Amino acid sequence: MNDIAADPSHPRYKSLLLRHLLEQAAEKGMLAASALIAHGRGEAFDYLLGEQTTPSALIATQQAAARLMSAKRPVISLNGNVVALAGREMLLVANALGCPVEINIFYRTPERMTALLNHLEDIKQELNIDVEILGANPDARIPGLEGPRANCTNKGIFSSDVILVPLEDGDRCEALVAMGKFVIVVDLNPLSRSAIMGNLTIVDELTRFAVNLFAAIGEDYELQDIDNDALLSDAHAQIATNATKR
Numbered sequence: 001m002n003d004i005a006a007d008p009s010h011p012r013y014k015s016l017l018l019r020h021l022l023e024q025a026a027e028k029g030m031l032a033a034s035a036l037i038a039h040g041r042g043e044a045f046d047y048l049l050g051e052q053t054t055p056s057a058l059i060a061t062q063q064a065a066a067r068l069m070s071a072k073r074p075v076i077s078l079n080g081n082v083v084a085l086a087g088r089e090m091l092l093v094a095n096a097l098g099c100p101v102e103i104n105i106f107y108r109t110p111e112r113m114t115a116l117l118n119h120l121e122d123i124k125q126e127l128n129i130d131v132e133i134l135g136a137n138p139d140a141r142i143p144g145l146e147g148p149r150a151n152c153t154n155k156g157i158f159s160s161d162v163i164l165v166p167l168e169d170g171d172r173c174e175a176l177v178a179m180g181k182f183v184i185v186v187d188l189n190p191l192s193r194s195a196i197m198g199n200l201t202i203v204d205e206l207t208r209f210a211v212n213l214f215a216a217i218g219e220d221y222e223l224q225d226i227d228n229d230a231l232l233s234d235a236h237a238q239i240a241t242n243a244t245k246r
Contacts, residue, residue: 015043018085018207025084029115032080032107038167045188046205048239056234057204058212059226064164064184064200065216066223071162071182074099075134079106082166082206083116088123089210090166095129096217102156103135106169108148144175166206170194190235201228203235 025031053061068074076094078087078101094101103116113136120133138151140158149172152158163176166186170193176183177197185198186209195201202209 021084022081025080025119028119029111030080030084030119032105032112034107038081042167042188042205045190045239048242049188049203049205049235050238050242051205053204053208053212054234054238056231057202057209060200060202060231061204061209061212062216062219062221063224063226064202065213065219066221067162067182067184067200068093068097068099068164069217070223071099071160073160074162074164075156075160076101077104077157077163077165077168078102078116078120079104079167080112080116083119086166086206086210087120088127089207089214091120091123091127091129091131093210093214093217094131095127096214100132100134100156102153103133104149104152104157104172106149106172108151142172142175142179144178145172150175165194165198166209168194168198170197173197190232190239195232199228200226201231203231 022031022036026036074097076090076099078090082090083103090101101120103113105112117133117136124131134153134156138153140152140154141150142152142157157163160181162182162184164184165173165176168185173183173185173194174197177199182200183198185194185201186204186206187195187201188203188205189195190203195203
């Protein structure tokens, strides 16, 4: 991650590092062509959030940890950008929870699946942890969706009760909620369909969220009924406040 020609004192240094990770992932065949566009859209919202975790986003992250720890069958759904940017942290969270991760991508091809699975297996070996990685052989489908993106595994997403879906697309999020699952979303855009349709939305940058979530796993946070609309409204207010300052 440090083999990028950029001065650490550069104000956009972290942003440049994350972009570089995506470039490397794209070269390995892990990403769809639109992945960098999606990341750039998120960066724009992060500027307006002040590029920091807001108090409400931290509370939401702690509640996400509490939900995942209290779940009977938690699962973490990963797409290409999540694997590229926070695959290590998501595997550490899954290891702490004792739950599987499942690769579930919008543009599914055998080549992309192989690249993503291999990347996660390499991280597993490096960390010396035992986390089940699902998605290679889907044997179930998410009702209400068409095409390959409805494919999932019965052992993972299909049978889960609480599911973490960072950077999820909106209609799949809606379909998971319709299945009766408690869906935890991470999305920098509080206006997105996934942010609105999820049961608990963390409006935060993925890598910040991943670090905060791992720190929260194992802590004794009381499970609360969180008003997701209030979380989104707080993000709207934060964006509006920062926009008037710039």
